[in-house]
Amino acid sequence: MTDQPILAVLGAGSWGTALATLAARNGVPTRLWGRDAAALAEMAASHRNQRYLPDLDLPSGLAFEPDLAEAVRGATTVLIVVPSHAFTEMLGELAPLLGPHSSIAWATKGFEPGTGRFLHELVAERLPGRAAAVLTGPSFAREVAAGMPSAVTVHSENEAFAKQLAHLLHAPNFRVYTGNDVLGAELGGAMKNVLAVATGVADGMRLGLNARAGLITRGMNEMLRLGVALGAKPETLMGLSGLGDLVLTCTGDLSRNRRLGLALGQGIGIQEAVAQIGQVVESVVTANEVVRLSDKHGLDLPISKGVRAVLHGEVTPVEGMKALMAREQKPEYPQGLFGTH
Numbered sequence: 001m002t003d004q005p006i007l008a009v010l011g012a013g014s015w016g017t018a019l020a021t022l023a024a025r026n027g028v029p030t031r032l033w034g035r036d037a038a039a040l041a042e043m044a045a046s047h048r049n050q051r052y053l054p055d056l057d058l059p060s061g062l063a064f065e066p067d068l069a070e071a072v073r074g075a076t077t078v079l080i081v082v083p084s085h086a087f088t089e090m091l092g093e094l095a096p097l098l099g100p101h102s103s104i105a106w107a108t109k110g111f112e113p114g115t116g117r118f119l120h121e122l123v124a125e126r127l128p129g130r131a132a133a134v135l136t137g138p139s140f141a142r143e144v145a146a147g148m149p150s151a152v153t154v155h156s157e158n159e160a161f162a163k164q165l166a167h168l169l170h171a172p173n174f175r176v177y178t179g180n181d182v183l184g185a186e187l188g189g190a191m192k193n194v195l196a197v198a199t200g201v202a203d204g205m206r207l208g209l210n211a212r213a214g215l216i217t218r219g220m221n222e223m224l225r226l227g228v229a230l231g232a233k234p235e236t237l238m239g240l241s242g243l244g245d246l247v248l249t250c251t252g253d254l255s256r257n258r259r260l261g262l263a264l265g266q267g268i269g270i271q272e273a274v275a276q277i278g279q280v281v282e283s284v285v286t287a288n289e290v291v292r293l294s295d296k297h298g299l300d301l302p303i304s305k306g307v308r309a310v311l312h313g314e315v316t317p318v319e320g321m322k323a324l325m326a327r328e329q330k331p332e333y334p335q336g337l338f339g340t341h
């Protein structure tokens, strides 16, 4: 790491564009790469990301680079913000292009589809020996772009890198905390997308505010049980990356995952709902991976399982909600809050 940071942001959707804008506004030389060269050229000409964040003025200090090799050349930090289904491929493309001093961060939320592997595991395997960090927390791109107050967190085993990345992005209305629990931070950010579908479904079916609060709380219980089984710190799960993002995504109609649930609860089919949203809806793949992980660890996560079953058309939203309510009566915490007693 040098004293002169250069940031490359990979992924020119709503979140990549918002994060690149924050860094550029902080005076950090920042390049935004996307796979659509025409869209980047249009952004450079108009200083707008018309498709994803049409109201945001893109700062003049932000460079748009369609060539991946050029985008990452000499970058001190490469921040990946592509959808989780594209993450492995992105790492493969990056591996031969990165200079020795580039650290890696990601703001993607999810797992590797089909394997349930965490993104930090993929980074360690494909880009070994580099400082690595995840940026996550409750942050709708649209609100961040509008300059509305937000708080997020950066987790890394490398404390210096966590602080450095936080510093690049921290701004008067964008508080960036730091921590060292990468797995816990990733788990919360991924699982909340699945749980947001559940509350969306209930709200779409007009089941009421009690149902929503019950689902959020029992969803938090699922996050804690899976997280602790995998080695996450409970405080991470109770923080911005877990509880914080769970509350945001389960209650905020800007959430695409919640909107998917709302549509399903209103009887709209999944393909039509995803097409209407027109952006990444991570729960569609993440639900499979949460169930895969919980099965592997012998845990029963009924809400996450129900969401997966509804997304696959195996049960209707009505059947899914009935099944949750029909479960056996039991203590709220049979093994203590964190499964330890």
Ligand SMILES: NC(=O)C1=CN([C@@H]2O[C@H](COP(=O)(O)OP(=O)(O)OC[C@H]3O[C@@H](n4cnc5c(N)ncnc54)[C@H](O)[C@@H]3O)[C@@H](O)[C@H]2O)C=CC1
Binding pocket: 011, 012, 013, 014, 015, 016, 034, 035, 036, 052, 081, 082, 083, 084, 085, 086, 089, 107, 108, 109, 110, 139, 140, 141, 142, 278, 279, 280, 282
């Ligand atoms: N939008 C938000 O408020 C937030 C999003 N995130 C996460 O950031 C990640 C990206 O999401 P958004 O920017 O919101 O998505 P988006 O739907 O706004 O944009 C997706 C972007 O990814 C690009 N893309 C799709 N497939 C690709 C591929 N194979 N290779 C390279 N680029 C590809 C698209 O061209 C587009 O530019 C997701 O994991 C999401 O959960 C995290 C926090 C906030």
Ligand SMILES: O=C(CO)COP(=O)(O)O
Binding pocket: 109, 137, 138, 139, 140, 141, 193, 196, 245, 248, 249, 254, 255, 256, 257, 258, 280, 281, 282
């Ligand atoms: O991760 C997010 C906010 O923190 C964005 O949520 P959605 O992907 O559901 O829109």
